[in-house]
């Protein structure tokens with residue numbers, strides 16, 4: 480019989496080196512750690528969903544045609560230029576399965592979203608890191624230099640960037656698209672909050688791919704639904720590596736319904752933006768805390784003792800994201816805007832923590 484050790488030896492070397500992603504699941508806490516929409520779904524949406532007849536004994540529509548039509552209307556694009564996925568996490572992998580792989584590289588700009596590196600490791604794609612200038616701004620020149628390498632096939636720009644909240648100029652990103660000659664993925668997970676998008680540019684550039692998600696503004700993180708937008712020929716390449724039924728019928732249906740409530744979601748988005756700015760303003764008033772400006776629904780900040788603050792906040796029932804030691808910026812915490820009363824509670828607790836330090 481094989482020992483556990485020998486079973487491990489049979490695994491691919493890349494897999495043996497991986498550390499599994501473990502997210503904190505503490506439902507009793509006030510969750511300010513994952514940049515979700517804290518509001519319930521718009522009035523009527525749940526009712527509408529449960530009055531639908533959904534045939535769960537049948538496979539989903541693998542082409543997600545109705546959902547693509549709804550997304551096309553929302554994004555003012557065409558269904559042939561859309562690919563849906565089981566969250567954008569799956570889509571990042573599909574992009575690297577298509578354009579990355581052994582002997583190829585993806586260029587990223589740390590500090591940024593950790594799943595890009597994870598997907599690169601899984602697909603055996605080399606990661607080339609071009610850090611943000613001062614931890615906040617795109618270093619377009621260096622990214623273009625890195626893109627000169629024949630191995631470089633993909634550049635990922637996260638806009639607004641998670642975890643910094645910074646928004647990059649569209650001209651800088653378009654320079655990468657025009658001059659790199661590589662696939663440029665713009666992750667617009669938080670675009671509904673920033674109000675900025677490069678979607679209208681898709682028609683001009685076959686190497687531009689935009690990634691969006693229903694997990695943030697649309698409050699569907701638990702249902703895992705994301706989509707890619709690009710020119711039909713580019714999207715059809717990525718479609719070749721997709722599993723036939725990658726998005727379940729339930730998520731497809733909720734995505735369609737959600738896009739019928741855009742006006743209601745807009746109201747939530749406005750409230751979340753106002754709450755984020757309130758949190759930002761109040762955090763900047765706390766001595767010895769560096770706070771970074773944001774165009775998303777979360778804020779990155781640097782207290783004097785980030786690890787101590789994380790523990791103290793957790794003891795008082797608030798879950799925040801400890802980002803660890805970020806390149807250039809150092810140890811930081813990230814919080815997302817919660818419900819108004821949750822944000823008030825959080826601000827009170829950090830005032831107490833801060834005062835107890837001196």
Ligand SMILES: Cc1ncc(COP(=O)(O)O)c(C=O)c1O
Pocket residue numbers: 513514565566567568569592637640641666668691692693694700703704705
């Ligand atoms: C920048 C960015 N892209 C993508 C995602 C993942 O989205 P999804 O829930 O669709 O996998 C996140 C989630 O935190 C994110 O911050």
